[in-house]
Structure formats: structure tokens, C-alpha cells
Amino acid sequence: MANVLIDGDDLVVQIEGMDRLWSLKSRMVIPLANVRGATADPGIAAEPKGLRAPGTSLPGVITAGTFHQDGERIFWNIRDGARAVVIELADEHYARLVVEVADPAATVALIEQAVPR
Numbered sequence: 482m483a484n485v486l487i488d489g490d491d492l493v494v495q496i497e498g499m500d501r502l503w504s505l506k507s508r509m510v511i512p513l514a515n516v517r518g519a520t521a522d523p524g525i526a527a528e529p530k531g532l533r534a535p536g537t538s539l540p541g542v543i544t545a546g547t548f549h550q551d552g553e554r555i556f557w558n559i560r561d562g563a564r565a566v567v568i569e570l571a572d573e574h575y576a577r578l579v580v581e582v583a584d585p586a587a588t589v590a591l592i593e594q595a596v597p598r
Contacts, residue, residue, distance in 0.1 A: 505547075
């Protein structure tokens with residue numbers, strides 16, 4: 482699971498617990514200027530992930546780490562797709578982040594309110 486927060490002009494995504502080991506990441510800091518938006522997407526867990534490199538993928542159990550799909554680099558960290566949030570990025574290492582959060586609606590609202598329009 483991930484904890485998503487706003488710290489000044491940055492979006493901070495902290496990966497919690499053993500997911501840090503599986504995803505090979507513990508924290509990402511992204512300038513809000515590079516965040517395009519966020520959506521709750523419970524169906525994304527069933528979609529193709531692309532090529533894993535590096536990371537962990539046990540279908541139906543966990544998807545964590547970096548995946549390459551259609552020329553884009555995507556970070557995944559989900560176990561329960563019903564709590565998935567997709568964060569779209571621009572001019573960053575990743576094109577998007579797909580993370581599981583405790584409250585998808587609250588996380589999307591937090592990001593959408595903080596993103597400059």
C-alpha cells in the first residue's frame with residue numbers, strides 16, 4: 482500500500498511495509514507541476530501490465546515495481562485493485578503511477594485540489 486501526501490509543491494508517494502521490498506522503491510517525490518491528475522480505477526488491476534523490469538508480479542496477489550508498456554515506464558504497487566489510484570505524470574521518469582491507497586476517493590481529491598490548472 483502507498484501513502485500519498487502533498488508536501489509544499491511536491492507530491493510524495495511513500496510505499497509502506499513489505500511493498501517496499503517487492504516494488505524496489507520506498508519513496509517518490511514529484512513536483513506538482515509535473516502531475517497531470519489522478520483517478521480511481523478499480524478495473525486497472527485486470528489490464529495488461531507490460532514487461533516487468535525490475536519488480537514483482539504474482540497475478541491476483543501483487544503487482545509491484547517498474548513495468549514497460551507501449552514505450553512508457555509505469556510504476557505499479559497494488560494488491561487490491563479495488564483501491565487503485567492512477568496518477569498521470571508529465572516530464573518524469575514514470576508516465577504514471579498505479580498505487581493502492583487506503584481511501585481512493587480522498588487521495589484523488591487531495592491530488593486534484595493540489596494540481597495547478
